[in-house]
Amino acid sequence: MGQEVLKDAILASASDEQELRFIVRAVSHTFSNGAQADIRVLNNVSFDVASHEFLSVVGPSGCGKSTLLNIMSGLLMPTEGSVLLDGEALRGISKKIGYVSQMDSLLPWRTVLDNVTFGLEFRNVKKKEARAIAMHLIAESGLSGFENNYPHELSGGMKKRVDIIRVLAIDPEVIIMDEPFAALDVFTRELMQEYILQIWKKTRKAIIFVTHDLTEAITLADRLVLMSARPSTIKAQYNILLPRPRSPLEIRYDTTFIDLHRLIWRDLKVEVERSRSGVHCVE
Amino acid sequence: MSDRLKTNILRILFVSTLLLIWEALAHWGWADPFYVSRPSSILIDFKNLFASCEIWPHISITMKAMLIGLFLGCAGGVIMAFVMARFKMVEKIMDPLIVAIYGIPKLALGPLFILWFGLGINSKIFLAFVWVFFIMYFNAYGGFKNVEPRLINAAKLMGASRAQILFKIVLPSSLPWLFTGLRAGLGVALLGAIVGEYIGSMAGLGHLVQYAGNMFNTTRVFSTILVMTILMMLMNEGVKYAEHRILRWRPSEG
Numbered sequence: 001m002g003q004e005v006l007k008d009a010i011l012a013s014a015s016d017e018q019e020l021r022f023i024v025r026a027v028s029h030t031f032s033n034g035a036q037a038d039i040r041v042l043n044n045v046s047f048d049v050a051s052h053e054f055l056s057v058v059g060p061s062g063c064g065k066s067t068l069l070n071i072m073s074g075l076l077m078p079t080e081g082s083v084l085l086d087g088e089a090l091r092g093i094s095k096k097i098g099y100v101s102q103m104d105s106l107l108p109w110r111t112v113l114d115n116v117t118f119g120l121e122f123r124n125v126k127k128k129e130a131r132a133i134a135m136h137l138i139a140e141s142g143l144s145g146f147e148n149n150y151p152h153e154l155s156g157g158m159k160k161r162v163d164i165i166r167v168l169a170i171d172p173e174v175i176i177m178d179e180p181f182a183a184l185d186v187f188t189r190e191l192m193q194e195y196i197l198q199i200w201k202k203t204r205k206a207i208i209f210v211t212h213d214l215t216e217a218i219t220l221a222d223r224l225v226l227m228s229a230r231p232s233t234i235k236a237q238y239n240i241l242l243p244r245p246r247s248p249l250e251i252r253y254d255t256t257f258i259d260l261h262r263l264i265w266r267d268l269k270v271e272v273e274r275s276r277s278g279v280h281c282v283e
Numbered sequence: 284m285s286d287r288l289k290t291n292i293l294r295i296l297f298v299s300t301l302l303l304i305w306e307a308l309a310h311w312g313w314a315d316p317f318y319v320s321r322p323s324s325i326l327i328d329f330k331n332l333f334a335s336c337e338i339w340p341h342i343s344i345t346m347k348a349m350l351i352g353l354f355l356g357c358a359g360g361v362i363m364a365f366v367m368a369r370f371k372m373v374e375k376i377m378d379p380l381i382v383a384i385y386g387i388p389k390l391a392l393g394p395l396f397i398l399w400f401g402l403g404i405n406s407k408i409f410l411a412f413v414w415v416f417f418i419m420y421f422n423a424y425g426g427f428k429n430v431e432p433r434l435i436n437a438a439k440l441m442g443a444s445r446a447q448i449l450f451k452i453v454l455p456s457s458l459p460w461l462f463t464g465l466r467a468g469l470g471v472a473l474l475g476a477i478v479g480e481y482i483g484s485m486a487g488l489g490h491l492v493q494y495a496g497n498m499f500n501t502t503r504v505f506s507t508i509l510v511m512t513i514l515m516m517l518m519n520e521g522v523k524y525a526e527h528r529i530l531r532w533r534p535s536e537g
Contacts, residue, residue: 105433107451107452109530170441
């Protein structure tokens with residue numbers, strides 16, 4: 001069983017029977033800095049995400065992930081290539097995409113409830129309806145009783161939950177997460193991994209999860225995209241055929257998990273070392 | 284609570300002691316009441332000012348000049364700060380000019396304003412306005428410049444328009460700065476109105492002080508100052524209360 005999983009793991013791309021949602025097609029990006037030499041950050045990056053799929057993106061730090069994220073979220077137009085969402089080229093910010101960033105971006109002057117309804121205010125949802133949606137999500141996430149608290153009164157994990165349900169409230173098709181748990185302590189992070197798996201199972205949204213924590217990436221994903229050091233390309237893709245439901249606390253001791261981790265780490269290590277040698281790293 | 288009570292009692296004791304010493308000095312002739320008056324006379328004059336209703340027109344004219352100046356100064360300062368924060372080019376051109384104009388002692392402009400706007404209320408409004416404008420401008424500018432970029436980004440990604448970002452992110456996040464500007468503006472608005480009245484006027488608290496001074500009526504000078512102090516305290520408390528209510532979301536309360 002373990003061997004087969006490993007064999008299937010290599011060179012995967014989204015299987016054809018699923019309807020493709022989100023396609024990154026031959027995206028390259030170069031920053032021109034006036035007098036300085038141009039910096040090529042992304043080089044011909046292509047991958048796709050099927051509906052309902054959980055995709056992890058892993059790469060060494062400073063590999064152009066944030067540039068890729070900005071392009072995928074519509075904040076930045078790539079110098080070459082395109083991003084397709086439901087067959088249409090992405091031009092600017094789309095209401096079909098939800099975005100969760102590393103630092104929580106809750107509005108400190110709004111209560112939990114008003115933070116969750118925030119995105120709905122730009123979608124012409126009636127106040128009453130928005131409130132109902134928010135209350136439901138808050139209850140589902142175990143935050144009942146905190147509706148009227150302000151962000152500074154919450155723990156890091158709770159803030160992150162509010163951050164995530166704020167995005168769920170606007171009901172996007174794809175959720176992009178940029179190292180969402182990087183700022184949390186280890187224990188909270190594991191709880192949040194469990195939480196995000198529950199959310200994903202329930203909502204069946206496509207999730208693109210960017211992280212530099214390989215264990216986290218394998219634990220969560222259906223498929224894993226490995227990015228190279230700068231200028232970034234897709235170095236490899238892996239199917240993570242571990243059975244679900246997965247327990248983030250247990251699965252890392254599974255022998256298949258360990259084998260997968262070793263397999264991917266071998267590739268990742270080369271890139272980490274390359275990026276550490278620092279030639280291309282201008283942050 | 285009991286700590287606060289203790290502080291209040293000690294404060295009252297301290298002030299009463301000072302007043303008693305003042306009264307005693309004047310009473311035993313160690314200080315000439317002609318120059319320093321005495322607390323009891325001041326209190327009686329204070330009471331008479333209100334009993335005779337003589338004070339109200341003065342309060343009303345000074346408050347009017349002050350509040351209109353405050354309002355215009357706040358509005359002007361916020362708008363100016365917004366334009367500067369929003370348009371890079373305007374900022375580049377105007378920033379050194381604003382700092383230079385701010386450097387002019389406002390007091391020196393008083394006679395000019397009276398020449399331009401006459402002895403009536405307009406010159407006082409203008410003086411208060413100029414004073415408030417700069418204070419509000421610097422605070423609002425700080426507020427607009429210090430909005431967390433990640434909050435603006437988050438709103439953008441949620442689909443907020445420019446105007447929505449302004450009203451839902453930039454303004455609320457600058458509110459603490461605006462309140463600081465308002466509280467400081469309150470003080471200089473009253474200062475502007477009263478200084479304007481000193482320089483030349485026919486009514487107002489500043490005029491009352493000036494007139495009493497010319498008549499060597501130190502008691503009246505002190506009782507009018509007492510009126511100003513009380514007005515200032517009341518307004519300050521009002522703004523503090525509003526600030527406390529509106530900025531409830533802030534982590535720590537001083």
